[in-house]
Amino acid sequence: MSVFDPDGPAVSLGNSDSIFPNQLAREWSCRGMPSVIVTSTTGNSEPPDGVSVVQSQGFERLSTKIVRKLSNPVTRRLERFLPRWQRGRYSRRTGRQQPEPWEWYWVDHFWDSFSRARAALALRPRFVFAHEASSYGLSAALCRGVPRIIFPWGGDVFNYVESSIVIDRITTYALRHVDLVVPASVVAAQYIRERFGLSEDKVQAVSWGVDLHQFSRASVEHRATFCKELAIDPSSILVLNSRRFRPFWGCTPVLESFLQLAQRTEGTHFLLLTGSGAEENVQAARRRIEGAGLASRFTFFMGNVPLSRCSEVMSVADIFVSLAGRGDMRSSSVLQATACGGAPVILDALEYREMAKQGFACEFVRPDDVEDLTVVLHRLVTDEGRRSSMREQNRRYVTEHEDHNRQMTRMLDLIGEVSRPYQDRTIR
Incomplete structure (x- = not known):
């Protein structure tokens, strides 16, 4: 019996606590497709309405468990050794001194790939969609007999693969054994074709766009309410760090620059989204801020902030900063903050230069240059006039190029094209 069912669920392979699998599964559900997230992580968050979560641990074969356990002492040593052995290569190719700890993990993801694939195929899906090529891509590649799609996140194909030859091989295999690869970046699409030897048709850039109803400029009244809630002077210019507060996303130069700006200007207030795992960085930052006597000028939003709260914070920001480096795609947070009317200050990167050719207005800054920022x-x-003109130009840009509904329709059209041969085989 075929494992492919054109009326089956759309299956996401990914972390059920991550925003992207949930966002896309919700989108498919709203379009009338049953949607399931298959994961090997123990999720703490509730899935969106109409979306179910399947834990893959119960689908692991006994033989896999035995081999996994017996090989664990060797594979764990190899996992830790390879990044040290390949540090020179990593530095040359990425421009960074050494990988972040999460970039070189592969043992658990490798073994979990088999049970994830079995769990996904048991659902008889219409297609499987892996979020992140290095961690979940192999799971998709193993789902033979159904349409397989990978969404690279950026760091996986630009950075993780350079930290360990094993991750390089796993990622290359995964990308070559699926039907479609859909990075959210035109620059990344070309890089993936060249780096991993894929055809032009197989790799299609699809921006996720931005929901223009959810992300828009706050009214004067709403801004006043927001500021009152957080004891912020409503006349302040609000400056937002829109990315995670971790070194990989540029938190160090952001903090230094914000401190300098706070000391040079009176009417500014600084908003910082931290994301998960940033507690130590935030504690150190708070000590710096309090030591400078500027605690009343900084507001941190801790942890994984719900999307509704993110949109609220972004909607009041007058300026926002994004300093993510190599591996940054056409970031959803950048598009969302842009749609909310903040003036973008972006680390100079090829993808945002491509956006600028289409009308995206921003200020580019050099990497690790605090004074420039x-x-x-x-x-x-x-310069209120400059902020206003950027806001109007970007309103036109996102409306024309980054409408979420149009981008999601295009993604589903591409998935439909690679699904057609499977449908034809089913009919025969």
Whole structure:
């Protein structure tokens, strides 16, 4: 019996606590497709309405468990050794001194791939969609007999693969053995074709766009309410760090620049989204801020902030900063904050240069140059006309190029094209 069912569920392979699998599964559910997230993680969050979660642990074969356990002492040593052995290569190719700890993990994901694939195929899906190529891509590649799609997140194909030859081989195998690869970046699409030897048709850039109803500029009344809630002077210029507060996402130069700007200007307030796992960085930042006597000028939003709260924070920001480096795609958070009317200050990267060709208005800054960032921010803080013109230009840009519904329709059209041969075989 065929494992492919054109009326079966759309299956996401990914972390059920992550925003992207939930967002996409909800989108499919709203379009009338039963949607399931298959995961090997123990989730703490409730899935969106109409979306179910299947834990894959119960689908692991006894033989896999035995081999996994017996090989564990060797594979764990190899997992830790390879990043040290390949540190020079990693540094040359990424421009960074060493990988982040999560970039070189592969043992658990490798073994979990088999049970995830079995769990997904047991659902007789219409297609499987892996979120992140290095961690979940192999699971999709193992789902033979159904349409298989991988969504690279950026760091996986640009950075993780350079930290360990095993991750390189796993990722390359996964990308070559699926039907469609859909990075959210035109620059990444070209890189993936060249780096992993894939055809042009197989790799299609699809921006996730932005929900223009959920992400929009706050009214004067709503901004006043927001500021009152957090004891912020409503006349302040609000400057937002829109990315995680971790070094990989540029938290160090952001903090230094924000401190300098706070000391140079009176009417500014700084909003910082931290994301998960940033507690130590935030504690150190708070000590710096309190030591400078500026605690009343900084507000942190701790942990994984719900999307509704993110949109609220973004909607009041006058300026926002994104300093994610190599591996950054056409970031959803950048598009969302742009749609909310904040003036973008972006680390100079090829993908955002491509967006600028289409009308995206932003200020580019050099990597790890605190003074450059501070000068650009100060210029925007003191130039309301520039902020206003950028807001209007970006309103036109996101409306024309980044509408979420149109982008999701295009993604489903591409999935439909690679699904057609499976449907034809089923009919025969």
